[in-house]
Amino acid sequence: MSGIGRPLLELDHVERMFGGSWLGRLGGDNVVRAVDDVTLSIAAGEAFGIVGESGSGKTTVGRMIVRLLDPTAGAIRFEGQDITRLRGGALLAYRRSVQMVFQNPYLSLNPRRRVRDMLLDAYRIHHLASGRDAEERVAALMEMVGLRRTMLDRYPHEFSSGQRQRIGIARALSVEPRLIVADEPVSALDVSVQAQVLNLLRGLQEELGLTVVFISHDLRAVSFLCSRVAVLYLGQVMEVAPRRALVERAAHPYTQALMGSMPSLAPGSGITREVIRGDIADQQPPPGGCVFAPRCELRRRLGDPDRCLTERPWPRELSEGHAVACHFADAEARPDTDARPEATGAAAGPTTPTTPTMVGISDPTRVPAVTSTGATT
Amino acid sequence: MNVIRRLWRIRSARVGVVLAVLLLTTAILGPMLLPLDPNAIDVRARFAGPSTAHWLGTDDLGRDTFTRLVHGSRMSLFIAALSALLGTLLGVTLGVITGFLGGWVDVAGMRVVDLFFAIPTLLVAIGIVALFGPSATTTILALGIAYTPLYARLVRGTVVSVRSRTYVDASRVLGARGVRLLRTDILPGIVPIALVQTTALLGFALVDEASLGFLGLGVQPPDASWGQMINAGRQFIFQAPWLTLIPGFAVILAVFSINLIGDGLRDALDPRASQRVGDT
Numbered sequence: 001m002s003g004i005g006r007p008l009l010e011l012d013h014v015e016r017m018f019g020g021s022w023l024g025r026l027g028g029d030n031v032v033r034a035v036d037d038v039t040l041s042i043a044a045g046e047a048f049g050i051v052g053e054s055g056s057g058k059t060t061v062g063r064m065i066v067r068l069l070d071p072t073a074g075a076i077r078f079e080g081q082d083i084t085r086l087r088g089g090a091l092l093a094y095r096r097s098v099q100m101v102f103q104n105p106y107l108s109l110n111p112r113r114r115v116r117d118m119l120l121d122a123y124r125i126h127h128l129a130s131g132r133d134a135e136e137r138v139a140a141l142m143e144m145v146g147l148r149r150t151m152l153d154r155y156p157h158e159f160s161s162g163q164r165q166r167i168g169i170a171r172a173l174s175v176e177p178r179l180i181v182a183d184e185p186v187s188a189l190d191v192s193v194q195a196q197v198l199n200l201l202r203g204l205q206e207e208l209g210l211t212v213v214f215i216s217h218d219l220r221a222v223s224f225l226c227s228r229v230a231v232l233y234l235g236q237v238m239e240v241a242p243r244r245a246l247v248e249r250a251a252h253p254y255t256q257a258l259m260g261s262m263p264s265l266a267p268g269s270g271i272t273r274e275v276i277r278g279d280i281a282d283q284q285p286p287p288g289g290c291v292f293a294p295r296c297e298l299r300r301r302l303g304d305p306d307r308c309l310t311e312r313p314w315p316r317e318l319s320e321g322h323a324v325a326c327h328f329a330d331a332e333a334r335p336d337t338d339a340r341p342e343a344t345g346a347a348a349g350p351t352t353p354t355t356p357t358m359v360g361i362s363d364p365t366r367v368p369a370v371t372s373t374g375a376t377t
Numbered sequence: 378m379n380v381i382r383r384l385w386r387i388r389s390a391r392v393g394v395v396l397a398v399l400l401l402t403t404a405i406l407g408p409m410l411l412p413l414d415p416n417a418i419d420v421r422a423r424f425a426g427p428s429t430a431h432w433l434g435t436d437d438l439g440r441d442t443f444t445r446l447v448h449g450s451r452m453s454l455f456i457a458a459l460s461a462l463l464g465t466l467l468g469v470t471l472g473v474i475t476g477f478l479g480g481w482v483d484v485a486g487m488r489v490v491d492l493f494f495a496i497p498t499l500l501v502a503i504g505i506v507a508l509f510g511p512s513a514t515t516t517i518l519a520l521g522i523a524y525t526p527l528y529a530r531l532v533r534g535t536v537v538s539v540r541s542r543t544y545v546d547a548s549r550v551l552g553a554r555g556v557r558l559l560r561t562d563i564l565p566g567i568v569p570i571a572l573v574q575t576t577a578l579l580g581f582a583l584v585d586e587a588s589l590g591f592l593g594l595g596v597q598p599p600d601a602s603w604g605q606m607i608n609a610g611r612q613f614i615f616q617a618p619w620l621t622l623i624p625g626f627a628v629i630l631a632v633f634s635i636n637l638i639g640d641g642l643r644d645a646l647d648p649r650a651s652q653r654v655g656d657t
């Protein structure tokens with residue numbers, strides 16, 4: 001399952017701003033653009049990873065998918081239907097299809113409710129089952145996540161963190177959803193139980209044919225679970241690639257730096273790694289340019305080209321399913337030439353657009369625009 | 378219940394509970410067991426000191442102070458309980474509605490609360506008594522309404538904080554909303570704070586009933602309440618100081634008992650305390 005099939009979920013130029021009343025916005029108060037023109041598409045049955053450091057907007061993306069937040073612009077389509085304006089019964093129906101696993105299992109379970117009541121919620125809310133039938137289903141859920149049905153009458157504080165997260169997963173599964181958004185589901189857990197929960201998620205994903213959007217700052221966990229990965233930085237997509245492509249030939253300087261921060265056990269890999277200077281909030285990115293420019297190692301090596309500050313790099317396709325939002329991502333191959341854009345044109349231009357949904361770009365107007373400017377520079 | 382067991386483990390709270398049980402028993406059973414009529418006038422025995430016939434002496438009309446104290450305890454505790462209950466009901470309702478709905482309902486509700494906040498509680502109560510005339514019922518109404526703003530603000534704040542917890546998000550994602558969300562996740566979250574606050578109100582209400590009674594705006598003679606007795610004894614404070622001191626002492630004892638329970642409840646409901654118990 002490498003993302004072949006029609007998209008189950010599409011994010012179409014999604015934007016989310018925080019802060020600032022309309023009055024403050026007039027006065028130019030600092031409005032945070034947590035998610036900035038994100039376009040992604042996720043196929044049914046796929047495990048899709050979203051990676052980024054804190055502040056990258058990855059959690060906001062997840063919360064918008066499950067409708068805990070509404071985007072300020074753009075559309076989120078589930079099976080072709082825009083879900084950002086659903087209300088009432090339609091929203092309730094959507095909630096049956098899409099569920100969430102939360103980051104901190106100590107906060108996501110109500111300490112005053114028994115596990116049984118929490119798991120029965122779904123059946124009561126959606127009138128899926130009642131009485132003995134519901135009891136049976138709840139017991140089955142517990143076994144599905146590796147817990148015993150005798151634990152149903154316990155309160156959350158009687159469980160370990162790993163068990164709690166299993167309960168969180170069971171709750172998400174209770175409505176039999178098609179898509180699960182897992183927002184850092186293991187980062188609050190002990191390292192010793194992280195692997196168990198990741199294995200559980202992967203097993204469930206394969207067994208139930210679930211589509212999983214896995215949000216994490218941990219590239220290892222993401223590459224363990226996901227077949228495709230999107231890298232987010234300051235609310236923008238830097239790179240989208242199949243797992244293998246990302247691991248073997250990450251194109252974006254930011255992704256490369258992330259990869260470098262990942263300890264490797266491969267013999268001879270040594271400790272040559274890119275170091276990201278500064279913090280995500282340190283430097284104000286240039287308006288209109290590339291958000292990563294102030295911290296970009298590649299840009300430094302290329303002699304700080306102005307283009308990074310004046311023109312936003314839109315995602316362009318390097319190879320099938322591999323898109324990168326960088327003007328010079330493939331310039332490194334020919335370090336002597338100063339990032340000649342011909343190669344860019346060859347890579348993305350003439351190739352007939354394969355299934356655009358896979359690439360993660362669904363707005364055709366923007367891709368050629370970038371390529372053409374690239375060709376004329 | 379877990380909380381009650383934990384409350385019992387706190388020594389001061391235990392003292393408070395024992396006192397409260399004693400007071401309640403007196404208030405409920407006492408009037409039935411005492412032989413004397415609290416309103417029986419005996420001019421031959423005016424201002425009598427303590428004796429076997431009159432344990433705590435008599436007042437200016439020769440009425441038995443102990444009998445009136447016991448009958449008055451029933452009235453005072455009844456008024457305190459009902460006004461605390463009324464304050465709780467109104468405060469929780471208003472607080473939950475404004476905190477949960479948010480938006481303009483919240484803004485409007487809280488502005489009204491602010492308005493009331495500008496006036497001291499007792500003054501609000503006096504105003505309401507002035508509108509409807511003094512009686513036990515008015516006292517309950519007046520105190521209950523006067524306590525509402527403070528309670529509503531407290532509950533609203535708690536609801537707003539509970540509403541943003543992750544487990545509420547989790548329930549929302551499952552499809553819970555409105556009344557269901559209130560019942561499963563939000564109301565249980567405000568119970569600890571409401572328990573402590575209602576207990577505190579009981580104490581306030583006892584004092585405020587006495588204050589209204591002292592001003593002659595509470596229970597009207599010949600009916601006895603602690604506040605009314607303090608008011609009646611005031612005129613003779615130099616001749617017969619026990620007429621004010623004894624009901625005053627009763628108020629202090631009752632408030633003391635309730636405060637002990639309130640403090641104990643606060644500790645017993647402390648989430649950190651329960652975390653400690655839960656983790657082991």
